[in-house]
Amino acid sequence: MRVASSTLYQQGLASMNNQQGSLLHIQQQLGTGRSILTPSDDPVGATRALGVTQAQAVNGQYATSRKQANIALGAEENALQSVITVTQNVQTQLVQSGNGTMSDSDRASLATSLEGLYNQLLGLANSDDGNGQYLFGGTRSGNAPFTQSTGAGNYIGDTGQQLLQVDVARQMPAGNNGREVFMSVTGAAGYVVKGNSANTGSASFGTVSTTDPSNALYGHSLQVTFQANGAGQMEYSITDLSAPAPAPVVAGPLAYSSPAHIEVAGVSFNVSGEPKNGDTLTMQPASEAGTDMFANLQTVIDTLRQPNLTKSDQANLNNVLATASRQFSNSLDNVLTVSSSVGSRMQELDALDDVGSNRDLTYSQTLSGIQDLDYAKAITEYYQRQTALQGAQQSFMQIQGMNLFKYL
Template sequence: MRISSSQYFTLNVETMNNQQASLANMYAQISSGKALQTAADNPLGAAQAVALSSQAANLAQYTTNQSSALTSLQQEDSTLTSVTNVMQSIQSLVVNAGNGTLNNTDRTSLATQLQGYRSTLMTLANTTDSNGNYIFAGFQGGSKPFSDNPSGVGASYSGGPGQRVVQISDTRTINVADPGSAIFQSVSSNESSPVASGASANTGSGTISPVSVTNSGDPANASTYTITFGTTTTGTPPTTTTVSSYSVTALDPTTGTTTTVTPPTPYTAGGNITVGSQTVAISGTPAAGDTFTVAPANTGKTSDTDIFTTLDSLVNALKQPADTSAAQATLQNALTTAGTKISNTYNNVLTTQTAVGGRSQEVTATQTATQTTSTQTASNLSDLVSVNLPSAISQYEMTQNSLQAAQQAFAQIQKMSLFNYLTG
């Protein structure tokens, strides 16, 4: 097969052009540090690089979200710690208020102190983050969640009912803020005690004790029990005896019906009275018509679980003179009721704080996993698109030397012809 001079020259020029193009591509890779200049360089690798870049961007956003979530949870935890400290101070004050040696002036002073604690709680309930959002406002972070009621008793909640959430991974979102209504106007279903109280209109000296629960799983404990005092006459005339007695009725929360569970029964001061699987003791001398109540911690009424209502009622009770046995009994009953409600709120705050701590730990663990994945993704992407400089430079020099040798050889071959040989 004959190869013409023009074919030979064309072939050599094309080869040198290809080598020059290869050198230009190598130079671009070395100067940019990227092995993939265009998708044509490595179509499969380019597709993988796009996928890895997208994954890296998502992981970077999740990292940002995790930091934001952790900051929010840490602030909530810190605020709840302050709330528990205030609640402990309030509990100590309630115990102190029950000291029988205190006079009216002493109790008024305690009421003033209690008002200060209430104001502190209100400030904590309206805590804002660094962006000015209220951390206990639910979905409505820009709205102040709590404000005092016009009546002067309790507070109203204006925040949203839900929890703000942040996505911290492909498959996980996490709550970063609890609504204030679930903290300051609610109680824990598992850590709350039934509430015993005496009617403010009672005229006797009867006082009720905190409730003792013998079987927390008894459905009957969901009813609200009313203990009503009266008198019962026993015996046959002319020999009769009139004694103080009590009867118990139960209000079913499901049906709304009231039934008598204990008929008129002679009253013994200090004796236990059974209501469902619960017992209370009433001491002193209740007057006919006096009533006492034993109710679940959460009856469905916000006023029964609102800590601000509880504190306002207690402040009012402490400010009332307790110069008679009836007034002293009213104060003692108010302290018993408030003590239970405050304890229930305190336990609810602790339950919430425990949940916040658990979510913080989950975010921290997710941060670690995300960092590991991000590092691996970056490494994989680098392996795909980054240039191995020592190898690339070595390959560049080899190609350059090859091109120079081809050029020199081609220059010598160009001089070779039969005419040159005959005339040489």
């Protein structure tokens, strides 16, 4: 068979090009440290590596979300600690306001002091994260959630929660809305007793205690009404306001003498003083008895600024202060509960960070096993390809000399 010189040249050139291409590929692998440079190197391995890389990127996004959640929860925790301090200061002032030796001017000074605490509380309720996003606005975090109108704090945020995807199957609230913090009580808050500002007698109530939460009437709103009988003796009756048609819960009016111990619906408290005909006291579950910290504090401020001229005025002041003390005790418990929830979420984020770090390490190890280069094998192949290229070059030089032209 006759082989043309052009064929020898073409085959020699193709052989050298192939060897150079193989050598270049090995050089690129050694330079990058990866065995898979293109999908054609290992289609199955390349597909697996792509899936692991995407999973690792998603895991990195979870880590970013956890960092954002930690920052937001940290800012909320700092604000809540300040709210706790202000609430405790309010409670101290309420105790001081109950001092019977204080004059009208003294109470007015305390009202001014409480007004300062009111403004502090309002400022904390409108705290932001430093980037213009309000902590307690719910999903409406772009605007201040509380406004002051006619002396009471009005909540204009919403009850939504900003959820962050902090792990594969975990969405976490990055904060609490203002209604949860400043306008709520815990389920164990019990009852709040209130006096009627229209009362003309001097009856005042004491500490409210829960004696039997299993009572059938527990959780109902009740009203104690005082009235004089035909002989002029004071009596009282108790009505269930939660019933479709409010009805008495005790048989007939009961005789009243100061101090009187009232126990009904699993709740007990004492009443002292001299009520007048038609005076009332209301017993309500804490969740229905006014949970707005701003409105409750404003009621105290307004009452302290009123002159205390009669026994009726003093009884009204005592009742307002007793109600406010219970309300702010309930509010403090609620804020402490929210603060505990924030701390639990931050602790969970730390645990999820550990899990995420371990997962990221696993992904990196898996990627390494799929696409990292075996340097010993690659170097050996490099020298083999280099030797093959040199052999192809030398053989081509020898074939190049096999022609008759050199004999002319």
